[in-house]
Amino acid sequence: MHFLSVFIPLSHLLITSWAQSEHSITSTGKLRAYDQYNIIRFHSNNITHVLKDVIQPMTNDYDIWTRNTEFIDIKLLKTIKIPNSNEYSHEIIINDINSLIEETYDSSLGNNDQENIFDVSLKMNNNNNDFFYFKQYHPLQSIYLWLDLMKSTFPNLVTIENIGTTFENEPLKVVHISSNNSSMNPKNKTILITGGIHAREWISISTTLFTIYQLLTKYGASKRETKYIDSLNFLIIPIFNPDGYKYTWTNDRLWRKNRQETYMSNCQGIDLDHSFGYKWDNNFEFPCSEEYSGQYPMEALEVKHWDTFINDITTRGVHIYGFLDLHSYSQDIIYPYAYSCDELPRDYENLLELSYGLSKAIRNKSGKNYKVVAACKDRGSDLNPKLGSGTALDYMYHNKAYWAFQLKLRDTGNHGFLLPPKYILPVAKETYAAIKYFCDFILNPEI
Ligand SMILES: [Zn+2]
Structure with missing residues (x-):
C-alpha cells in the first residue's frame, strides 16, 4: 500500500467561505443564479432557421448549449413566448438550472468538510481501484x-x-x-x-x-x-x-x-x-x-x-x-x-x-x-x-x-x-x- 497526500495551503482555500457556510450557492449571490432561464430543446432539421428566424428576432439573451442535425438546445428566458411552427417542435429539458449547478458542487459541499474538497490524495493499492480523487x-x-x-x-x-x-x-x-x-x-x-x-x-x-x-x-x-x-x-x-x-x-x-x-x-x-x-x-x-x-x-x-x-x-x-x-x-x-x-x-x-x-x-x-x-x-x-x-x-x-x-x-x-x-x-x-x-x-x- 502506497499513500501520498498533499494538503493545499490556506491561501488556496478561496472557495471554502461559501462552501462551508451556505447550502445554496446561487441564491446567496456567490455564483450567478439562473432562476429566470430554461433550457429548451428545439427538434428541427434546420437549426439555422430556428436560430435566425425564431430566436434572434425575439432576443439576444440566448446561449446555445448544444446543436446537431436533429436538435438544438438553447438557454432562454422563461418569459420568452415561443411561437408554434411546423418547422420545429420544442420542449423544456431543464427548468431548474440552479439546482443542477449546485449538484455539480454537491459532494464538495458534503459534510462541510474543507479537507474533502482540497485534499489532493493519491492512494494506490494492488487493485488500484480507489479513485478517491475522482469522486468530485x-x-x-x-x-x-x-x-x-x-x-x-x-x-x-x-x-x-x-x-x-x-x-x-x-x-x-x-x-x-x-x-x-x-x-x-x-x-x-x-x-x-x-x-x-x-x-x-x-x-x-x-x-x-x-x-x-x-x-x-x-x-x-x-x-x-x-x-x-x-x-x-x-x-x-x-x-x-x-x-x-x-x-x-x-x-x-x-x-x-x-x-x-x-x-x-x-x-x-x-x-x-x-x-x-x-x-x-x-x-x-x-x-x-x-x-x-x-x-x-x-x-x-x-x-x-x-x-x-x-x-x-x-x-x-x-x-x-x-x-x-x-x-x-x-x-x-x-x-x-x-x-x-x-x-x-x-x-x-x-x-x-x-x-x-x-x-x-x-x-x-x-x-x-x-x-x-x-x-x-x-x-x-x-x-x-x-x-x-x-x-x-x-x-x-x-x-x-x-x-x-x-x-x-x-x-x-x-x-x-x-x-x-x-x-x-x-x-x-x-x-x-x-x-x-x-x-x-x-x-x-x-x-
Ligand atoms: Zn465544448
Whole structure:
C-alpha cells in the first residue's frame, strides 16, 4: 500500500467561505443564479432557421448549449413566448438550472468538510481501484497541485511544462508522459489530448485527469499501458482554459470562453474553439457572444501559446499522429472538417472506421451510445459556414495531427454541462476505453 497526500495551503482555500457556510450557492449571490432561464430543446432539421428566424428576432439573451442535425438546445428566458411552427417542435429539458449547478458542487459541499474538497490524495493499492480523487470535481489550484503530485510520484514518466501564461496570469500546463521523458523521443508517435477548452465542460477535465492517472499507475503492471508509455509520447492539457475554469468556480458555473479583455469593457472572453488559425473568420464579431472569435486568428492567448508550442515540437522532429479534443455534451464522436462539408477529410474510410471503433469501445465498456458525426453537420456549418470556423479540430487536423477527433462526452441533455460528480468515473472509464482503442490504432505499424 502506497499513500501520498498533499494538503493545499490556506491561501488556496478561496472557495471554502461559501462552501462551508451556505447550502445554496446561487441564491446567496456567490455564483450567478439562473432562476429566470430554461433550457429548451428545439427538434428541427434546420437549426439555422430556428436560430435566425425564431430566436434572434425575439432576443439576444440566448446561449446555445448544444446543436446537431436533429436538435438544438438553447438557454432562454422563461418569459420568452415561443411561437408554434411546423418547422420545429420544442420542449423544456431543464427548468431548474440552479439546482443542477449546485449538484455539480454537491459532494464538495458534503459534510462541510474543507479537507474533502482540497485534499489532493493519491492512494494506490494492488487493485488500484480507489479513485478517491475522482469522486468530485476540483478547482484549478487543486488540479495543478495534483499534477505536481503526479510528477513527484512518477518522476521518470512525467514532465510538466508551462507553455505560456493566460490573461489572468495562470500557467497553461502540458503534461508529457513518456518513459523517455527528459526529451520526448522523436521516434515515438505522439498523441495529444486536450480538455476544458470550454470552461463549463468540467467532465472533459476530470476525464483527462483520469487518463493521466490510469496511464501512470498502470505502467509496469499492465502490458497495455506499459506498451503505450514505452512506445508513444502523450501530451495532455487537462485545462486548456484555466482562467475560464477558475471563473466557473468563483462567479459563473456556465462560463464558456476565456477571460481575456475585448474591445467592449463589459464583455470579456474569446471562445477558444473559434480562435484557431485554420478557416478562422470574424463573423462572431460581437464580444458579448458566447462564440466570440476575437478580432484576428489566435488572438486568444491560450491558442497562441498552443500554436507556438506545437510548432516548436514539430520543428524538433516530434510527429503528432493523434489528437483527441474532449468536450461535452451530447455523446458524439466528431470527425473533421468543422468549417465545411465540401472538403473531404483525407483517408476518409479509415477515419470513419476509426470513429466507429472509438464509439464501439465506449459501448463495449459501458453500453452508452456515442454517435459518429461529421463536424460540419454537428456544427451546422453546412447550413451556415461561420458556425464551424476556427476550431481546434480543424486546425490540428489540417496542420498538425494525422488523426483528429472531438469527443463530446455525456450526457444527452438531462444535465447538459452540469453533470453531477457521480458520473465522473463512469464517463472517465468509458472514454479511457476509447483512448486505449485510439492508442492501439496509432501503434499499428502500418499507420
Ligand atoms: Zn465544448
